[in-house]
Amino acid sequence: MHAEIERYLKETNAAMRPICEKLREIVLKAAPHLEEGIRWGGPSYKGKGVVCGIGAFQKHVNLFFFRGAQVPDPGGVFNHGLDNATSRNVQFFSMEDVKVKPLTTLVKAAAKVDAEGGAKARTKRPDLPVPVVLAEALRGDPRAKKFFDSLSPSARRDYCEWIGSAKQEVTMQRRLEKAMTRLGEGRKLGDEYV
Known part of the structure; x- marks a missing residue:
């Protein structure tokens, strides 16, 4: 048995451990090629991407399917996360909830979706235009501009959205002042929460 998995199972709530062990067995038999x-x-x-995983909690176990929204489920096995855009879950509260045949079918279908599609490519978001007030302020502060230009596109977008979404001029100016202070100090937006 995989050492990390063995350790995980040992540390799992004793009431949920048999469910985890059975789910692991089902997954490994249904799709032995998965890492x-x-x-x-x-x-x-x-496989090409994460197909499924097991999560044990105090009173239930989740078998999550990373791309479950693309997996056919004619038997209605998925019972949690049905509104999620990509993933789906099956929750188990006791061993009686573990139905081998439908779960085997689900795991095989998920492995097939993974093999056929692999990981979905992310679509690149277009660059957000820098608000005029921010662009003008950056021109007057070379240190802040240098840091802003070094940020990742998503970090630059955070600043642009934060300042650009202000509905009142007073709010925009207050945000601009805070942004320029942070940029001058070499700090990303929200760094204080990390």
Whole structure:
């Protein structure tokens, strides 16, 4: 047995451990080609992308399917996260909830979706125009401009959206002052929360 998985199972709530062990067995039999490892703190199974994973909690176990929204589920096995754009879950509260045949079918279907599509390519978001007030302020502060230009596109977008979304001039000016102070100090927006 995979050492990290063994450690995870030992540390799992004793009432939920048999469910985790059975789910692991089902996944490994249904899709033996998947790579088993610990991701996001629990057992997960990866092909081209993450196919599924197991998460044990105090009173239930989740079998999550990373791209579950694309997995056919004619038997209605998914019972949690049905509104999610990409993932789906099956929650188990007891061993009686673990139905081998439908779960095997679901795991095989998820592995097929993964094999056929792999990981979805991210679509690049267009650059957000820098608000005029921010552009003017940056021209007057070379240090802040240098730091702003060195930021990742998403970090620059954070500043642009924060300043540009202000509805009142007073709010925009207050945000601009805070932004220029942070940029001059070499700080990203929200760094104080990290």
